[in-house]
Amino acid sequence: RKEVEQDPGPFNVPEGATVAFNCTYSNSASQSFFWYRQDCRKEPKLLMSVYSSGNEDGRFTAQLNRASQYISLLIRDSKLSDSATYLCVVNSPTTDSWGKLQFGAGTQVVVTP
Amino acid sequence: GAGVSQSPRYKVAKRGQDVALRCDPISGHVSLFWYQQALGQGPEFLTYFQNEAQLDKSGLPSDRFFAERPEGSVSTLKIQRTQQEDSAVYLCASSANRGLGNQPQHFGDGTRLSIL
Numbered sequence: 001r002k003e004v005e006q007d008p009g010p011f012n013v014p015e016g017a018t019v020a021f022n023c024t025y026s027n028s029a030s031q032s033f034f035w036y037r038q039d040c041r042k043e044p045k046l047l048m049s050v051y052s053s054g055n056e057d058g059r060f061t062a063q064l065n066r067a068s069q070y071i072s073l074l075i076r077d078s079k080l081s082d083s084a085t086y087l088c089v090v091n092s093p094t095t096d097s098w099g100k101l102q103f104g105a106g107t108q109v110v111v112t113p
Numbered sequence: 114g115a116g117v118s119q120s121p122r123y124k125v126a127k128r129g130q131d132v133a134l135r136c137d138p139i140s141g142h143v144s145l146f147w148y149q150q151a152l153g154q155g156p157e158f159l160t161y162f163q164n165e166a167q168l169d170k171s172g173l174p175s176d177r178f179f180a181e182r183p184e185g186s187v188s189t190l191k192i193q194r195t196q197q198e199d200s201a202v203y204l205c206a207s208s209a210n211r212g213l214g215n216q217p218q219h220f221g222d223g224t225r226l227s228i229l
Contacts, residue, residue, distance in 0.1 A: 008153075034217070042222070043204060043220035043221060043222050043223055044156065044204070044220050046217045046218070046219075049217070087155050087156075100158055100169065101146075101158065101218065102158070103148075103157070104155050105154050105155045106154075106155055
């Protein structure tokens with residue numbers, strides 16, 4: 001079983017609609033959580049960190065549920081430019097404490113006109 | 114530089130050849146990471162450097178893979194006797210501080226490696 005699991009999608013979303021998707025992680029000791037965005041054939045780029053109390057960045061809202069070990073991302077008022085693969089990223093502490101990042105396989109979002 | 118730079122952007126090699134991939138991190142960044150990304154998958158950790166010290170190489174898939182960062186800036190990932198399963202995108206990332214895992218990592222464009 002992979003340490004970080006995501007629904008691969010695709011989530012087909014009409015422009016202007018809201019889309020939300022989750023990611024589950026298996027290591028209960030994980031401490032840091034992120035959403036990265038990756039466009040086709042491009043490098044991953046940090047979208048936002050995920051904080052325990054939940055946080056917003058414009059049209060994007062991230063939530064963390066430690067008890068159930070999942071994080072979520074919600075995109076409001078979807079734009080065509082939001083079409084991308086969204087990677088869930090979890091920091092898994094190692095014995096020497098440097099903190100390895102574990103990536104999910106990504107959730108594909110396609111925003112349609 | 115402005116961002117993480119990787120070269121070459123594309124590399125085609127015959128099975129059994131050796132390849133070397135270069136990463137030039139953001140100037141002054143202490144931490145440097147190498148990842149392997151197969152088609153349809155997320156990046157998988159290969160190795161981590163803090164300055165010139167390779168602190169974690171647990172993700173390197175075999176002893177054919179070797180990475181170095183001799184002066185604490187540019188890094189090279191070398192793959193010896195390449196196999197078809199080595200075909201992937203190799204991503205390099207850097208971060209400003211030592212890799213505590215809560216620091217954002219900045220990725221390069223990657224090197225697309227195809228082994229024929």
